[in-house]
Amino acid sequence: MDETTDVSGKEQATIIIRHVKEDVKEDFLAFVHAHDLTGEGLAQLLIHAVEGLSLEMSKCRGLGFDGASAMMGKFRGCAAIIMQQYPLVKPIHCFSHRLNLVLTKACDVKEVKLTLQTLNEVYNFIHSSNMRTLRFTKLVKLSSAKREKLVPLCPTRWVERHDAVLVFIEFLPLIAIFLEDEMKLDANAGLLLAEIRDPRFLVGLVVAESVLAHMLQPSRTLQKKEGDLVCVYALIREIGTLFSKFRADAEEYFHAVFVKAK
Secondary structure, three states: OOEEEEEOOOOEEEEEEEEEOOOEEEEEEEEEEOOOOOOHHHHHHHHHHOOOOOOOHOOHHHHEEEHHHHHHOOOOOOOHHHHHOOOOOEEEEEEHHHHHHHHHOOOOOOOOOOOOHHHHHHHHHHOOHHHHHHHHHHHHHHOOOOOOOOOOOOOOOHHHHHHHHHHHHHHHHHHHHHHHHHHHHHHHHHHOOOOOHHHHHHHHEEEEEHHHHHHHHHHHHHHOOOOOOOHHHHHHHHHHHHHHHHHOHHHHHHHHHHHHOO
């Protein structure tokens, strides 16, 4: 179960069940308006939603949540309250969410954080105006680019962030041309143009692409219902070893980064 705010501002809980009948199955059950976001409120919401579909909570053996205190709090979290009634249930902090948290923390590095912020600002500048969007789309169609449009930075899913960085790199020459033209109409275009031409931005962009490329496979595997946690763990260890090698051979790694950024 997870909860998020819909376009009307209401908190909606998403309930999905995972079960086994020869093969692993996952079924979406419902969106439920979450009036009470405390651990107690979420626990009762989940129990009532499941039992309302003629399913027995007593047969539940696992609960998957993000790591928020309302969900996983040791004493008053949703999982703890459900376990008081159903002690056979084992709560699990979603491994995909854990990986997202690690990547989010890694991107707190100032240079990478500023790079992604600039990328997002460029996307917002282009798409905050319908006319600018049309002008950029026309420029893309006249080019030999394989993609058709920029991809926004997803705030939570790092698989999509990797795609956003890749597309931005492919479109970078077009973006520079576009911003040069837009300077005649909006001074902000000139500021963004200076930012994407800054060597620190270009190096940060290449580093972000390099790191996210290695994290793409485990991110995708963890989102599959048939994902094998043991295989993902082994893959993460291999990636950790590779990143340690990058650190040990920093001169060689960053030489390759600078060459690509150039």
